[in-house]
Amino acid sequence: MTSTELTAPASELPLFVPNPATPYQGDIARYWDGEARPVNLRLGDVDGLYHHHYGIGAVDHSALGDGDGAESEQKLIAELHRLESAQAELLLRNLGDIGRGDTLMDAGCGRGGSMVMAHQRFGCTVEGVTLSAKQADFANQRAAELGIQDHVRARVCNMLDTPFETGQAAASWNNESSMYVDLHDLFAEHSRVLAVGGRYVTITGCWNPRYGQPSKWVSQINAHFECNIHSRREYLRAMADNRLVPQTVIDLTPETLPYWELRATSSLVTGIEDAFINSYRDGSFQYVLIAADRV
Numbered sequence: 001m002t003s004t005e006l007t008a009p010a011s012e013l014p015l016f017v018p019n020p021a022t023p024y025q026g027d028i029a030r031y032w033d034g035e036a037r038p039v040n041l042r043l044g045d046v047d048g049l050y051h052h053h054y055g056i057g058a059v060d061h062s063a064l065g066d067g068d069g070a071e072s073e074q075k076l077i078a079e080l081h082r083l084e085s086a087q088a089e090l091l092l093r094n095l096g097d098i099g100r101g102d103t104l105m106d107a108g109c110g111r112g113g114s115m116v117m118a119h120q121r122f123g124c125t126v127e128g129v130t131l132s133a134k135q136a137d138f139a140n141q142r143a144a145e146l147g148i149q150d151h152v153r154a155r156v157c158n159m160l161d162t163p164f165e166t167g168q169a170a171a172s173w174n175n176e177s178s179m180y181v182d183l184h185d186l187f188a189e190h191s192r193v194l195a196v197g198g199r200y201v202t203i204t205g206c207w208n209p210r211y212g213q214p215s216k217w218v219s220q221i222n223a224h225f226e227c228n229i230h231s232r233r234e235y236l237r238a239m240a241d242n243r244l245v246p247q248t249v250i251d252l253t254p255e256t257l258p259y260w261e262l263r264a265t266s267s268l269v270t271g272i273e274d275a276f277i278n279s280y281r282d283g284s285f286q287y288v289l290i291a292a293d294r295v
């Protein structure tokens with residue numbers, strides 16, 4: 001990548017899709033290029049923020065309908081979407097004080113919902129990377145529709161080997177995207193891109209070392225998404241090895257269960273709901289936020 005590419009607006013970014021670094025990354029690029037699940041598109045259609053992560057917080061039962069017609073279904077979709085956006089809000093709150101002149105990196109940005117929210121909150125520049133050209137195009141088109149393409153852009157790029165300058169980012173994050181990569185390689189790259197004193201945040205599902213090994217539910221989730229869920233212990237160890245010092249660790253498992261229990265009642269179920277519910281309930285799997293300082 002040249003420095004021109006780093007500063008060009010998204011509309012001028014070359015239509016250059018690098019070869020995947022590994023065959024696995026090629027599989028993941030194809031997976032997300034082909035993804036069009038109604039549970040993601042219909043939720044995103046609610047307000048134009050397209051997420052590929054899950055929700056947190058209590059369900060507002062007064063916002064739900066009492067039948068099973070189209071109106072009730074739309075209310076349920078809006079409520080699931082509100083909980084997913086609440087999850088991204090929590091992540092952004094943990095980035096700390098971000099100025100308008102700062103640059104943030106979204107590692108594994110999906111369709112860009114969190115990037116748009118970050119720009120709307122801080123007024124800053126947000127650079128996202130995804131393996132999927134379809135997702136990058138989608139995110140850049142949404143940014144253009146919102147008139148924020150000079151501040152929010154996605155590119156097709158491996159998060160383990162980004163074109164960003166050393167120390168360029170005031171903060172960076174992985175929102176449910178760290179289960180596709182080796183954590184030591186991932187945190188080495190965040191540590192390089194982050195300024196000293198910068199903040200790293202992840203929200204992720206991880207298996208619980210207290211359970212012993214990944215449960216059958218965790219294995220089912222891995223197979224469903226072609227990912228490799230890490231343990232909580234691996235996160236903390238790989239951060240410590242890469243100058244990322246946890247400042248906040250929150251177990252969001254109780255906060256995410258209401259989302260899953262509501263989703264399981266919807267017409268948009270994908271078949272993975274029971275694996276999440278069972279593994280959160282039996283303690284083998286946890287939904288966590290970790291915010292760390294780059295020291």
Ligand SMILES: C[S@@+](CC[C@H](N)C(=O)[O-])C[C@H]1O[C@@H](n2cnc3c(N)ncnc32)[C@H](O)[C@@H]1O
Pocket residue numbers: 025028029032050051052053107108109110111112113114129130131132135157158159160174175176177180181
């Ligand atoms: C579950 S989605 C999460 C998307 C987004 N963070 C969100 O919250 O909506 C996982 C994302 O990780 C990306 N991803 C996986 N491995 C990657 C890699 N090595 N480099 C860049 N992106 C990667 C995928 O392309 C996809 O966009």
Ligand SMILES: CC(C)=CCC/C(C)=C/COP(=O)(O)OP(=O)(O)O
Pocket residue numbers: 037039040051052053054176177179204205221225227229270272
């Ligand atoms: C917490 C864990 C283990 C997450 C794995 C990564 C993942 C696929 C997240 C959600 O994506 P999505 O929004 O596309 O999934 P779905 O279609 O199920 O809503």
Ligand SMILES: [Mg+2]
Pocket residue numbers: 039040051052053054
């Ligand atoms: Mg989803």
